[in-house]
Amino acid sequence: MAAGVTIYDVAARAGVSIKSVSRVLNGEANVSPALRESVNTAVAELGYRRNLSARSLAGSSSSIIIAMVDEALTIEHWRSGRGNDYLSRLELGLLMECRQADYYLMVELVDYGAATLRRDLSAMLAAIRPEGVVLTPPNSDHPVVLDVLDEAGVAYARIGPERDLDRGVRIRMDERQAAEDITRHLIELGHRRLAHIAGPSAYSASRLRREGFEAALRKHGLAVDESLILEGDFTFQSGLQGVERLLALAERPTAVFAANDDMALGALQGAAAAGLSVPGALSVAGFDDTPSALFSTPALTTIRQPVAEMAAAAARRLVPTLRGEMPRSSDLNEETVPYQLMVRGSTGPLA
Amino acid sequence: MAAGVTIYDVAARAGVSIKSVSRVLNGEANVSPALRESVNTAVAELGYRRNLSARSLAGSSSSIIIAMVDEALTIEHWRSGRGNDYLSRLELGLLMECRQADYYLMVELVDYGAATLRRDLSAMLAAIRPEGVVLTPPNSDHPVVLDVLDEAGVAYARIGPERDLDRGVRIRMDERQAAEDITRHLIELGHRRLAHIAGPSAYSASRLRREGFEAALRKHGLAVDESLILEGDFTFQSGLQGVERLLALAERPTAVFAANDDMALGALQGAAAAGLSVPGALSVAGFDDTPSALFSTPALTTIRQPVAEMAAAAARRLVPTLRGEMPRSSDLNEETVPYQLMVRGSTGPLA
DNA sequence: CTGCGGGTTGACAGCGCTGTCAAACGGGGG
DNA sequence: CCCCCGTTTGACAGCGCTGTCAACCCGCAG
Incomplete structure (x- = not known):
C-alpha cells in the first residue's frame, strides 16, 4: 500500500533521481515534459505523497x-x-x-x-x-x-x-458601515427612539459598531441619548439584562440594536418575558448571523458576517503561489469582504 | 531569541551531548538527577522547544x-x-x-x-x-x-x-438510554400520544434514539404508532415540515421528541406558526443541547451530549503515556460518558 | 571542428531530531 | 586488587526530503 512509499520508490519506478522527482513535485522550472510525465505517472501508480515532516525539515516551506x-x-x-x-x-x-x-x-x-x-x-x-x-x-x-x-x-x-x-x-x-446600515434600517422603519447594547469596549468591533450606530442617528437628525446605550459583554445574559434595564426606563426605546446576536437573542427573550410583542412593540436587531439567529421566534434581523x-x-x-504573483505592496495585502444585511422577522414598524 | 534554538544549543549550554538532552526531554530512564537538572535549566534559559518535524521524522512518535x-x-x-x-x-x-x-x-x-x-x-x-x-x-x-x-x-x-x-x-x-429517558420524561408529564421525528436511518444514532423512544413507550404500556414516527434529515426545515404533518393528523400528538435539536427547533417554530402554545398544547423535546436550544422560546428540553x-x-x-500504563485489554479501551437530561420550558403537562 | 552557454539532470550534504550501539564509569564479589 | 555487570553517557547513522553545486547534454557561433 501507499504506507511507506518514499521519494526513492518513486524515483526508482520512474528511473530518475530523487532530485528530479522533487523538482516535478515542487513545480520547478527547467524540467523536460518527458521527465515530468514519467514522474507523475509513477507518483500516481504508487499513490505517493510527500512526507510533511521531511519536507518542512529539509526545506524552507512547511505547508x-x-x-x-x-x-x-x-x-x-x-x-x-x-x-x-x-x-x-x-x-x-x-x-x-x-x-x-x-x-x-x-x-x-x-x-x-x-x-x-x-x-x-x-x-x-x-x-x-x-x-x-x-x-x-x-x-x-x-x-x-x-x-x-x-x-x-x-x-x-x-x-x-x-x-x-x-x-x-x-x-x-466594514463593521462601522454595517452597524450604520442596520441602524438606518431601523430608522427607516419609523423608529425614533433607538437603543444600543454595545459589546465590551476592549473589542474594537464593539467600538466600531457603536460608532456606526451613532453615525446613523446623527445622519438622520436624531440625538444620541447616552441613557439608551448600554455596555454588555457579548453574552445572552447581558442582552437579557440590558433589555430589562431599557424597558424599565420612563421613555422606552422602540428598537434595540445589539452588538452581537447572542445579546440580541437575550433581548428578544427579555421582550417576550415583559410581554412585548416583537416587532410590534419592540424591534430587535443583532450582528453576526449566528445559527441561532435563524431559529429564534421571530427570526433575528442581523448582519451576516462572512467569517x-x-x-x-x-x-x-x-499561500506563496499567489503571494508571489502579486506585488508586495502593502495595499494589495488588504482585502475587504462584503457583509449582508439580513432582514428577518424581529424588526418592523410599530404596530 | 528562541527562534532557531536547537538541541545542539541546549547541549552546548548544559555541557552534555545532544543525546542526553534528548533523553531528558523524552523522560527516558537511567538519567542522573544532576544531568536532568542541568539540561532542564538550559532548556528553560534558552526557551527551547523541540522541532516537531525533526522529531516525527527521526522517531516513531510524531505528537x-x-x-x-x-x-x-x-x-x-x-x-x-x-x-x-x-x-x-x-x-x-x-x-x-x-x-x-x-x-x-x-x-x-x-x-x-x-x-x-x-x-x-x-x-x-x-x-x-x-x-x-x-x-x-x-x-x-x-x-x-x-x-x-x-x-x-x-x-x-x-x-x-x-x-x-x-x-x-x-x-x-448511551444514546438509546438517553432517548428512553427523555421519552419517559414526556410520559411522566402525562402525555400518551407521543410522536418522534427521527434522523436519517443511515446514522446509527438515529436508530438508537428511535429505539429508545419506542422502548419507553412499551415500558409504559403505550402502543408504538407508526404514523407518529417520521423521518427527517436533522435539519431545522425537516423538523418544521415534520411537525406540520403531525399537526395535520386527525388525532394530534401532544408531545414530540425530535432526534436532534435543530429539528426540535423547527418543530417549535411550526407549533408557534400553527398557533399552538408550547408546552401548553404541545411539548417538544430535542437531543444534543446545541447553543440554540437555550435561546429558543421556550428553551428546549433536550439531552446534553458531552461532545x-x-x-x-x-x-x-x-496519548501513549497513559496508554502504556494500562493493560491493552480491549475492554479497557472503551469509555462511556454520562449524558444529562436538560429539562427546560418546552416540555410540560397539557394546559 | 572546437568552444560556449543555456537547459536539464544528478550527487550529495544537511535540516534537527531519535534509535542503536558502544564506551565509560562505578560498585560489589571473588 | 581485579573482574564483571549494571548504570550512565556519548558517537554516529539515519528519517525523507530540499538546496547547492557540479556534470552533462544540446545547438549554435566562432
Missing part, C-alpha cells in the same frame, strides 16, 4: 498554516460546554482553502495573557515552523504577536485588524 | 493527533455559511487535551465517499504520520477507514461507534 486560538476563550467555552461558532466558521474557511492549496491546518492554543507570551510564541514557531498563521480578533492587533511573527519571518493574516494597518495580510469587513470567506481569503493570501 | 473531518459535510456547511457546532465542541475537547499532553492537533478533510478513499487515506497517513486519529460519527464505523488505520499501525479513537466494538479506542454515550468531554477522553486515550 502548515496555524490558526492561533485564544486559550482563555477556549477554556471558557470548555467550562460552559458550548461550541464556538465564530471559530468553527473560521476553520471551515481555512480548511477549504488548505485543501485547495494542499496545505495543512494546525490549531494551536495561545495564552495571550501569559507573561511569557513572547517566548512561548517564538518557541512554538520554532517547533512547528508554520508557513503562515491566521490571527483573529481581538488578537489580530496584538503588538507582541505581530512583532514575534515579524522577527520569525512567518507570514500572517489578520482577520479584522484595526491598528498597524501596514503589517501582514489584512482581511477586513468563513474571510478565513478563506486569509489562507489564500498566505 | 500529532488528527481530527478527521467529513469533507462532504464541510462543503455543505461552507455553502450554507454556517458553523458546525458538533465539530467545534469536539475540537475544543481535543485542544484541551492536546495542550495537556503537549500534542499537536491537525485537522484533515476526508472525502469518505471517494472511490480512492483507501489510497487517499494511507497516503495522508504516510505524509503526516500522526500518532493517533479521532473519528466521528457516522464515520467511526467506516470499515475501510478502520482497516487502513490498522494497516498503518496508527492508533485511533472512535466517537460513538456502533459496530466492531473490539477495534480501537471507543468513546460512547467536548468525549473528545478529550478520546485524545487522552491516544
Whole structure:
C-alpha cells in the first residue's frame, strides 16, 4: 500500500533521481515534459505523497498554516460546554482553502495573557515552523504577536485588524458601515427612539459598531441619548439584562440594536418575558448571523458576517503561489469582504 | 531569541551531548538527577522547544493527533455559511487535551465517499504520520477507514461507534438510554400520544434514539404508532415540515421528541406558526443541547451530549503515556460518558 | 571542428531530531 | 586488587526530503 512509499520508490519506478522527482513535485522550472510525465505517472501508480515532516525539515516551506486560538476563550467555552461558532466558521474557511492549496491546518492554543507570551510564541514557531498563521480578533492587533511573527519571518493574516494597518495580510469587513446600515434600517422603519447594547469596549468591533450606530442617528437628525446605550459583554445574559434595564426606563426605546446576536437573542427573550410583542412593540436587531439567529421566534434581523470567506481569503493570501504573483505592496495585502444585511422577522414598524 | 534554538544549543549550554538532552526531554530512564537538572535549566534559559518535524521524522512518535473531518459535510456547511457546532465542541475537547499532553492537533478533510478513499487515506497517513486519529460519527464505523488505520499501525479513537466494538479506542454515550429517558420524561408529564421525528436511518444514532423512544413507550404500556414516527434529515426545515404533518393528523400528538435539536427547533417554530402554545398544547423535546436550544422560546428540553468531554477522553486515550500504563485489554479501551437530561420550558403537562 | 552557454539532470550534504550501539564509569564479589 | 555487570553517557547513522553545486547534454557561433 501507499504506507511507506518514499521519494526513492518513486524515483526508482520512474528511473530518475530523487532530485528530479522533487523538482516535478515542487513545480520547478527547467524540467523536460518527458521527465515530468514519467514522474507523475509513477507518483500516481504508487499513490505517493510527500512526507510533511521531511519536507518542512529539509526545506524552507512547511505547508502548515496555524490558526492561533485564544486559550482563555477556549477554556471558557470548555467550562460552559458550548461550541464556538465564530471559530468553527473560521476553520471551515481555512480548511477549504488548505485543501485547495494542499496545505495543512494546525490549531494551536495561545495564552495571550501569559507573561511569557513572547517566548512561548517564538518557541512554538520554532517547533512547528508554520508557513503562515491566521490571527483573529481581538488578537489580530496584538503588538507582541505581530512583532514575534515579524522577527520569525512567518507570514500572517489578520482577520479584522484595526491598528498597524501596514503589517501582514489584512482581511477586513466594514463593521462601522454595517452597524450604520442596520441602524438606518431601523430608522427607516419609523423608529425614533433607538437603543444600543454595545459589546465590551476592549473589542474594537464593539467600538466600531457603536460608532456606526451613532453615525446613523446623527445622519438622520436624531440625538444620541447616552441613557439608551448600554455596555454588555457579548453574552445572552447581558442582552437579557440590558433589555430589562431599557424597558424599565420612563421613555422606552422602540428598537434595540445589539452588538452581537447572542445579546440580541437575550433581548428578544427579555421582550417576550415583559410581554412585548416583537416587532410590534419592540424591534430587535443583532450582528453576526449566528445559527441561532435563524431559529429564534421571530427570526433575528442581523448582519451576516462572512467569517468563513474571510478565513478563506486569509489562507489564500498566505499561500506563496499567489503571494508571489502579486506585488508586495502593502495595499494589495488588504482585502475587504462584503457583509449582508439580513432582514428577518424581529424588526418592523410599530404596530 | 528562541527562534532557531536547537538541541545542539541546549547541549552546548548544559555541557552534555545532544543525546542526553534528548533523553531528558523524552523522560527516558537511567538519567542522573544532576544531568536532568542541568539540561532542564538550559532548556528553560534558552526557551527551547523541540522541532516537531525533526522529531516525527527521526522517531516513531510524531505528537500529532488528527481530527478527521467529513469533507462532504464541510462543503455543505461552507455553502450554507454556517458553523458546525458538533465539530467545534469536539475540537475544543481535543485542544484541551492536546495542550495537556503537549500534542499537536491537525485537522484533515476526508472525502469518505471517494472511490480512492483507501489510497487517499494511507497516503495522508504516510505524509503526516500522526500518532493517533479521532473519528466521528457516522464515520467511526467506516470499515475501510478502520482497516487502513490498522494497516498503518496508527492508533485511533472512535466517537460513538456502533459496530466492531473490539477495534480501537471507543468513546460512547448511551444514546438509546438517553432517548428512553427523555421519552419517559414526556410520559411522566402525562402525555400518551407521543410522536418522534427521527434522523436519517443511515446514522446509527438515529436508530438508537428511535429505539429508545419506542422502548419507553412499551415500558409504559403505550402502543408504538407508526404514523407518529417520521423521518427527517436533522435539519431545522425537516423538523418544521415534520411537525406540520403531525399537526395535520386527525388525532394530534401532544408531545414530540425530535432526534436532534435543530429539528426540535423547527418543530417549535411550526407549533408557534400553527398557533399552538408550547408546552401548553404541545411539548417538544430535542437531543444534543446545541447553543440554540437555550435561546429558543421556550428553551428546549433536550439531552446534553458531552461532545467536548468525549473528545478529550478520546485524545487522552491516544496519548501513549497513559496508554502504556494500562493493560491493552480491549475492554479497557472503551469509555462511556454520562449524558444529562436538560429539562427546560418546552416540555410540560397539557394546559 | 572546437568552444560556449543555456537547459536539464544528478550527487550529495544537511535540516534537527531519535534509535542503536558502544564506551565509560562505578560498585560489589571473588 | 581485579573482574564483571549494571548504570550512565556519548558517537554516529539515519528519517525523507530540499538546496547547492557540479556534470552533462544540446545547438549554435566562432
